[in-house]
Amino acid sequence: MNPFNLGTNSYDDYEIMRDLQPHCTIHELKASQAKTWQTWRDAYGLQFKETVTGSSNYAIRKLCETCGRTTVHRQLATLELNLITSARSGVSTKLSARIKKLFRNEEAFWLRELPGNLLEVDHKFPQIRWNTDEESSENASDDELIAKFLLFTRSNNLLKSRNCERCTDTNVRGNFPGIYFWYEGDKHWQAEAHDENGCVGCFWYDPYKWREELNKLVQ
Numbered sequence: 393m394n395p396f397n398l399g400t401n402s403y404d405d406y407e408i409m410r411d412l413q414p415h416c417t418i419h420e421l422k423a424s425q426a427k428t429w430q431t432w433r434d435a436y437g438l439q440f441k442e443t444v445t446g447s448s449n450y451a452i453r454k455l456c457e458t459c460g461r462t463t464v465h466r467q468l469a470t471l472e473l474n475l476i477t478s479a480r481s482g483v484s485t486k487l488s489a490r491i492k493k494l495f496r497n498e499e500a501f502w503l504r505e506l507p508g509n510l511l512e513v514d515h516k517f518p519q520i521r522w523n524t525d526e527e528s529s530e531n532a533s534d535d536e537l538i539a540k541f542l543l544f545t546r547s548n549n550l551l552k553s554r555n556c557e558r559c560t561d562t563n564v565r566g567n568f569p570g571i572y573f574w575y576e577g578d579k580h581w582q583a584e585a586h587d588e589n590g591c592v593g594c595f596w597y598d599p600y601k602w603r604e605e606l607n608k609l610v611q
Contacts, residue, residue, distance in 0.1 A: 395436050395473070402428070414441075414465035416456045421466060426451070426557040429466060430520050437473035440466065451561060464561075483541075487530055488513045491541050494534055500599040501548040511543045516597050518556035523586040542599070552596050559594075560585075568595040568602070575605035 394410075396403040401422040408415055417424055429450060432438040440450035452465040483491070492508050499506050516539075529537060544552060555566030563581040565574060572579065576593030583590030591597035 395438070402432070409466065409468045410471060412441075412468050412470070414452050414454065414467040416459060417464045417466060418456065418459050425554075426520055426560060427553055439469045439472070441469040483513050484530065491537055492543060494538055495543050498543065499545055499548065500542045501544060501551075506545065510545055512546055512549045513541050514544055514549050514552065516540060516542055517588045517591060518553070518560075520553075520556055520560050521586055521588075521591075555596050565591075565594045566596045568599075571595075571606075573602070573606055575602060 394403055394406050396406055405421045405423055408420060415421055423429070429440065433440065433450075441452070450466065452467055453462055454465055455461070456463040456465070489508070491513050492511055497505050497508055497511060499511060529540065532540070552566075559565050559581060565577075565579050565581055567573070567579070573595075574593040581590050593602075595602040
């Protein structure tokens with residue numbers, strides 16, 4: 393049974409992928425962003441075939457005869473849903489309000505204080521690199537929440553997601569627009585695919601620490 397609503401891109405892509413064969417994301421599938429496949433896994437419990445390289449977004453790079461070049465393919469491993477995977481902990485309304493209060497409604501990209509309804513709570517460590525279920529943060533301490541979450545506007549949160557998706561696909565870390573600085577390591581991802589330590593030093597992982605370390609160099 394197709395878990396998606398009729399008429400959506402995900403419904404159409406699922407119908408194509410239900411044969412459990414690899415399919416090209418360029419000419420066969422409508423969804424192109426890694427975030428879509430993450431949602432399939434986390435929200436719906438769909439399981440993808442793992443690649444030999446252990447890519448955390450289950451991308452299969454292979455020659456597409458139709459496109460005439462190597463492209464990203466996606467392949468379902470089974471039509472059975474993994475209900476454990478789909479039950480990952482989210483951020484409740486109560487927890488979101490608490491996190492916004494801790495950060496004093498300060499948006500991490502431009503350091504602006506904004507109304508709470510314009511801010512989104514996001515994980516520092518991107519979900520696209522997770523390989524275990526998240527534990528609830530409802531009873532976490534203030535310090536633990538500050539160490540785990542950030543606040544962004546919708547547009548900047550999307551920008552973070554795209555940088556993290558690109559990093560996952562290419563192992564090239566993101567940067568603040570126009571400033572190529574990493575306070576630990578360099579632009580190359582230097583850890584196992586699911587290791588949070590690989591994010592340390594990147595602006596998108598911790599904008600506050602990134603600014604602090606950059607200011608040490610210019611002062």
